[in-house]
Amino acid sequence: MGHAIHSGRWLQTADQMFLQLSRLLMFDAKMTVRQLQAETRLRRKKPYRRNKSRLDRYRMEILALRQHGASAAEIQRWLRQKRVCVFLTTVTRWLEKNDGQILSRKN
Numbered sequence: 001m002g003h004a005i006h007s008g009r010w011l012q013t014a015d016q017m018f019l020q021l022s023r024l025l026m027f028d029a030k031m032t033v034r035q036l037q038a039e040t041r042l043r044r045k046k047p048y049r050r051n052k053s054r055l056d057r058y059r060m061e062i063l064a065l066r067q068h069g070a071s072a073a074e075i076q077r078w079l080r081q082k083r084v085c086v087f088l089t090t091v092t093r094w095l096e097k098n099d100g101q102i103l104s105r106k107n
Contacts, residue, residue: 054084055094066099 055062058079065075072091079086 053090053094054086055079055091058082058084059098062094063098066095 062075062079065078070078072088072095075095076086076088076091079091
C-alpha cells in the first residue's frame with residue numbers, strides 16, 4: 001500500500017494517483033472525438049425521401065378535377081368524401097409538385 005498524500009481536500013494514496021495518471025495518459029481525446037462524431041453521423045436524422053403520398057392513389061382523378069377548374073379546397077372536400085383526411089396544405093403542395101405532369105407527359 002502506498003502512503004497517503006494530501007492534495008487539496010482529497011486524501012489519496014500513491015496507487016490511486018498512479019491509476020488516475022495512467023488513465024489520463026492513455027486517454028486519447030482526438031480518437032474519442034472521432035468516435036463520438038462517427039456515432040453522431042449514424043444517429044442523425046436521415047434526409048426525407050419522398051415516400052408515396054396518400055394522394056398518389058388518386059392522381060388521375062385529382063389532376064382531372066384540377067384541369068376542370070377545381071380549387072385545392074374543393075379537391076380536399078372530394079378526398080374527404082373518399083375518406084382521405086388531409087390538410088389543405090397537403091393538397092396544395094401535392095398539386096405544386098404534380099400539377100404540370102399531365103401536360104409534360106402529353107408533349
